Amino acid sequence: MDEVGRQARWERRTELPLAVASLVFLIMYAIQVLAQGLPGAWRDLCAAVMYLAWLMFVVDYGVRWRLSGQGLRFVPAHKLDTVVVLLPLLRPLRVVKVYEAVQRRHGEPRLSLYARVIAYAGVTTVLLGFACSLAVYDEERGAPGTQMHTFGDALWWACATLTTVGYGDVVPVTARGRVIAVGLMMCGLALLGAVTGSFSSWLLQVFSLESDRRNGGGPSED
Incomplete structure (x- = not known):
């Protein structure tokens, strides 16, 4: 299978998990911001889940970069994915990609x-x-x-x-x-x-x- 085929296969497999991770990230962040009296242990749990979601995006970005074979050209060619990795609050926008597939x-x-x-x-x-x-x-x-x-x-x-x-x-x-x-x-x-x-x-x-x-x-x- 060529590089394009491997990348497309990877994206199909990770599309839904990353969309779920996006929504989970937004929910955890909302809980942290809005739940003022949340116990410290629960706040730590929310933070851990948020970091785990961020790690999923970093791993996905790295794998797709490697499979693309584009080198540094991958960054400008995938602007949304690059911004999503750098700016956590934009991760829920990945849900739009699932909406497009539906x-x-x-x-x-x-x-x-x-x-x-x-x-x-x-x-x-x-x-x-x-x-x-x-x-x-x-x-x-x-x-x-x-x-x-x-x-x-x-x-x-x-x-x-x-x-x-x-x-x-x-x-x-x-x-x-x-x-x-x-x-x-x-x-x-x-x-x-x-x-x-x-x-x-x-x-x-x-x-x-x-x-x-x-x-x-x-x-x-x-």
Whole structure:
């Protein structure tokens, strides 16, 4: 079996376990942040599970790098996987890859390209918004002059930031909180652009097909 075949086989086998590890990581992190009175032993257990999930991603990344035979070219060719290893809070985004696989039957997507982009962006937005809400709340609570007194405040801030509304009634005051905010702003713009562009393209396609039918032409091929 060639290198491409071995890598594809490895990815198929690890896709679901890594997705489960992503969700477990997010759950453990949420427990650590939100469960204030959690006993020390349980907090240690959550931390151990999180480190185990991180180790799974590191091992997977190393194996796929080795099987690819690409050398350093593997890093820019797999940007999401690289970022996921370096930034723990983005690991839940690996669930999107499983969602994509579920949408396929016999190698063909069940949904149109535009619907898939909108669906992926929606799943990514929910996961990213929840993870960043946890991270910024963990940094902001108890800080002098904080405006995020509850996790609900952090969720409200994440929703306003992701949708690019930016009310400004709740903002981070710590340095790390602002770094998280900048990252969320960039992701919000990218996700909004993807959804808007896909929806606009879909509308143009619908109008084009309608115009062809009115002019007596058949539907165009994608």
